[in-house]
Amino acid sequence: MTGLDVKKVRADFPILNEQVNGQPLVYLDSSASSQKPQVVIDTISKYYESMNANVHRGVHTLGTRATDGYEKAREAVRRFINAQYFEEIIFTRGTTTALNLVAHSYGDMVVNEGDEIVITEMEHHANLVPWQMLAKRRNAVLKYIPLQPDGTLLMKDVETAITDRTKIVSVAHVSNVLGTINDINAIAAIAHSHGAVMVADGAQAVPHMTVDVQALDVDFYAFSGHKMVGPTGIGVLYGCRKLLNQMEPIEFGGDMIDFVGLQDSTWTELPVKFEAGTPLIAEAIGLHAAIEYLESLGMDNVLEYEHELTHYAYDKMSEIEGLEIYGPGPTERAGLITFNLEGVHPHDLATALDADGIAIRAGHHCAQPLMKWLNQSSTARASFYIYNTKEEVDVMIESLKKTKEFFSYEF
Structure with missing residues (x-):
């Protein structure tokens, strides 16, 4: 037994009362986007009802309330991932925007012809295509650390791939497909030994485990709010202040400006320097509520459950004949299982499960x-979170068996 009261947690999520195709909703797609607890929904509504105004601009009461709420959200993020300085927390639209910011701003600053950018084949497109484009812009070399047959990395391969x-x-x-949990701290040590910076895509980690960016020794770390019971449209880039x-x-206008002349401009200080235009105020305040909700559960409890x-x-799932699971074993993976069922296309499988009220992901998973x-x-993917139960897993198993039997039947 874990310290997580799942029955109580489920009561916090109103969407779990929904029925899909006449069946109770079984939501197994949290790796794509998690559901939202009532406290997050209410917090966003309260912002629009009682403090809706722009931040960092007006001196009126509503503007002060909004600014206070926005910056308290930044401090909550700093505390949640244990960043050293509040200036190291940049609000973005999501993980994708954060990684693109690093590739365009830092990448264009330091990468020159013949230099190397090192990633893996397990990356989400958001942590692959920006580096492809940077390599093309700078005529650099994009290298891949090879994967083991179970979708894990060997440190000796990391050491070989990273050079001066x-x-x-x-x-x-x-990994959003394999569930592989990579040793970011060890990879960072190797990167730093060669003078390289370490970037981590934390979209599938921050919602599910304690993340300490100082302990990981990363230079940049990106994640999204909508995967961690927060609102859509908000993400975070942690970056080393130096x-x-x-x-x-890479974006200009609004509050990130310090001085504008006819021919030249200067930028304000961190973190606002990277937050052009009207920022994501309601979303940041909603993210603050999401962080407090997860903290109330305890991230160690979340991971254990x-x-x-x-x-x-x-x-x-391993007991179902013809079902193949991809990635490492159950003790080495995060809370998702990607699989295929022999003779059934993943989209047909997802459609069949949806008829039973079960939501899973099918496709290439942006990978x-x-x-x-x-x-x-x-492939198909079932992903689990704090509100899922063993009973829901059993419902999925029965639906998989029924689907297999249907597609195996010779008409």
Whole structure:
């Protein structure tokens, strides 16, 4: 037993009362986007009802309330990931925007012809395409750390891939397809030994485990609010203050301006330097509520419960003949299972499960190079979070068996 009261947690999420196709909703797609507790919904509504105004501009009461709420959200993020300085927390539209900011601003500043950028084949497109484009812009070399057959990394391969020509290493903390949990701290140590910076895609890690950016020794770390019971449209880039001060913004206008002349302009200080235009005020305040909600549960409890649930699901799914699971074993993976069922296309499988009220993901999961590595065009994925139960896993298992039987029947 874990310290998580799942029955109480489920009561906090109003959407779990929904029915889909006449069946109780079984939501197993939290790796794509998590559901929202009532406290987050209410917090966003309260912002619009009682403090809606722009931030950092007006001196009137509503503007002061909004600014106070916005900056308290930044401090909450800083505390949640244990960044050293509040200036190191940049609000973005999401993980994708954050990684693109690093690739364009820091990447264009330091990467030159012949330099290396090192990533892996397990990366989400958001942590792959920006580095492809940077390599093309700067005529640099994009290198891949090879994967083991179970979708994990060996440190000896990391050491081989990273050289003195490497300027940037960027790796997912947790794979959104394989569930692989990468040793970011060890990779960062190797990167730093060669003078490279370490970037981590934390979209699948921050919602599910304690993340300490100082302990990880990363230079940049990106994640999204909507995967951690927060609102859509808000994300975070953590960046080392020293590096952020050296970087140029890539969007211009609004509050990030210090002085504007007819021919030249200067920028304000961190963190606002990277937050052009009207910022994501309601979303940041909603994210603050999400962080406080997760903190009330305890991230160690979250991780322990998800591990228990995933192990249960992994064992049950492994018993289904013709079902192939991708990635490491149940004790080495995060709370998701990507799989295929022999003879059933993943989209047909997802449609069949949806008829039973079960939401899973099917497709390439924004990881087409990884699909090629798996020798699959697409896969199905069930992902678990704080509000899922073993009973829901059992419902999915029965639906999978029924679907397999249906597609095996020879008409």
